[in-house]
Amino acid sequence: MDFRQVYDENCAFVWRSLRRLGVPPSSVKDAMQDVFVVVYRRLPAFEHRSQLTTWLFRICLRAAKDYRRRAHVRREVLGEMELQEAVDPSADTALAVEQREGLQLFDAALYRLDLAQRAVFVLFELEEMTGEQVAEALEIPLGTVYSRLRLARQAFRRAVVQLSAADRAPHSQSASKR
């Protein structure tokens, strides 16, 4: 399989996976490079026993974990980066203006989920993998996929409703007890 082809076909997937796993815009280009260097090295040995995307996602997950570990050490610098991104976290995204706030809402809500929940949520709800595919991608039992998904959905919905309710005038705030 041609590396260039793999890159072209999966670049967007790698980007959005990294972003959704918590790598901010300021670091995503470096993280993407890290991922694709690994892809380059391991592609010849890739035997297609799993799907390419699930293989790629595992690499992205590893990259995201590494980023987070280093991020905690680099708090001083990254604090300022976060500041910039707070103003527009969708700066690296091609998206219609009216959807930018939706994306900000999504990003903010996703941060309420821990990495394990995020991974399941993103793969199932957004990449639309089946439960089995998610289980394979994350190397966890199917039952764990379902229970994590349930928790992730609850947390996500709660977060989204709370974040968007902050915008409404107090007297019209609807009950968000779900």
Add this chain to the structure above:
Amino acid sequence: MSDPRRLLETATERADPVRRALEAAHAARPIDQLTQEVWTALSAKLPLAPNGSGTPPAADQGGGPFGASAATGGGSLAGGAAITATMVGKAIGAGMLLGALVSGGALAVAQDPPDSSAPMTSTSLRQPSIGTPSRDTPRPPAPVAFTAPARRDEPPPIRSARTHSPAAAPHGATATEARAVNAEAAETIAPALSPPVSRASEPGASPRRSLQPGGVAPSLQHDESAGDVIEEGLLLGRARDALRRGNAERALALLEGMGKRFARGRLVQEREVLLIEALFVTKRTTFARERASHFLRDHPESAHVTRVRAFLR
């Protein structure tokens, strides 16, 4: 067990914010420039043929960027400064006032621990030879102590998953000072509005901590600080939009909510500036002018000084 239906299938109401969030996430794509830049950087690093196919080495030499590999310790501080430069460049390019804020505070870098198993070689990727087009000339460090460190939250409620580094202590005094001044200013000026500083156990407070070098990485709980900053930005953006749409009273209400939630947040200055503007617009001129002059007194080096000064003419 069969799969549940997907959220987007079940969230059918047009006004459902979950739907709005998921649809936006579905639609999000990286900008072309980004994918180009990453490819360029990869080409510089990997032995790719002109058509990009390349022949990967037969044997995997080490674990790749994630395994223990080439030492990157030496590059980390330079890498830190380079990251800042890129980011400052972007901030300036986007015309954001925050750029100045960034250059001042960001150079207080906590260095990477000299960890030989530093897994990612990302730090080495940030050397100038990679040639990312968006990189600007690095700014020199701001010689005057900037207010950014004073806004760090010190020390907030203990969270079990984090360790608190004593290295954070130097900021503590300034931060406490700044907060005390803010509290005083706010309480004497506009009693109707929440002061910027409030109770100790503020749930929205974003603790700024650095790990002890070589310390234990915290468990992968949800990333509170980054998430808080994004939320804070979301609220600020909403308030700004309301003001731009001519709804200054709504902006004030949003800013008040923001102040309660993020009393010690990252964007307290931005909030204050917007608040002052909204006060002017709603004809609360006396309050506005007093807050403006207090802002100038408290944050003489702020990036917003010019703007705030204009309010006082």
